[in-house]
Amino acid sequence: MTADVVLIAGASGLIGSHLTAALRARGTTVRHLVRGPARRATEMSWDPDNGQLSADALQDVTAVVNLGGAGLGDRRWTTKYRRVIRDSRINGTRLLAAAIAAEEAYRHGHAATSSRPPIRFLQASAVGYYGDRGEEPLTESSAGGEGFLAELCRDWEAATEAAAAAGAAVTLLRTGIVLSPRGGAMGPLLPLLRWGLAGPLGGGKQWWPWISLHDHIRALLHLLDGELRGPVNLAAPGLRRQGAVIKDLAAAMHRPAVLPVPRFGLRIALGAFADDVLASQKVLPTALLSDRFAFTHPTSEAAAAWVARHLTRKR
DSSP, rough: OOOOOEEESSTTSSHHEEEEEEEHTOOOOOEEEEESOOOSSTEEEEEEEGGGEOTTTTTTTOEEEOOOOOOTTSSSSOOOHHHHHHHHHHHHHHHHHHHHHHHHHHHHHTTTTTTTTOOEEEEEEEGGGGGGOOEEEOOOOOOOOOSHHHHHHHHHHHHHHHHHHHEEEEEEEOOOOOEOOSSGGGTHHHHHTTTTTTBBBBTSSSBBBEEHHHHHHHHHOOOOOHHHOOOEEEEOOOOHHHHHHHHHHHHTTTTTOOOOBHHHHHHHTTTTHHHTTTTTOEEOOOOOHHHHOOOOOOOOHHHHHHHHHHHHOOO
């Protein structure tokens, strides 16, 4: 089933903007949730902090994609900013889940809409769910880990429960590091790579779950069209340690990657977020592979070449 009307929260970010373009390219109607008044016919107003959502936001919607949330690396993790990170994810997710549950109940109670398939709800999460797990292979059935980000992801995913209980098709997007020519987690690292000033972070021996932006968007389209429910690891099958991924990126740009960043340096720069950046997570995309999703960039060498090629085009 192809989703004909998709509502996206967090559409202005790296993933949201590319997903919007990909959906519209194949003829899907896309609506965006925006804070403040809607200014276009394709916008719907919401205020997740105050539990407000436009009454017609879910009218005729076949899928909802929630990518919203304050940036993890935008500021140091003070007590206040941790609350911002948490509230920006959980409040919006609960609001959407409740609205989806109400819409499912309405559709089931009316003959004209009772035969419609359940709303697909793609909910952002992160591989941070697993915490720092060393050499342990991690699939979607693995238990959650410890720490702020792991606890946040557990509560973030749990905030979808109202939608799932009402029969919506809920998919939890446990996303790894997205390799992209611009923006996202790679944004601060790309200039250093291009100048030959990058290297392993904190030793570089940690397993680093990654996925190319190209495959991430393809995976979202695959999930919108398919039947998968529950957690899905959005990470490529080409398991690679963090230092090796950085070296692959540097090599694709014909640059060295020999300047290591020590753990204490990252803690000075990032504060508590450094512990999650340096976590080791040997994440396997079991659900996607079982659902016959084929990665365009299954290895970090292939993804690095794609990133470098698109960087060259932007010069």
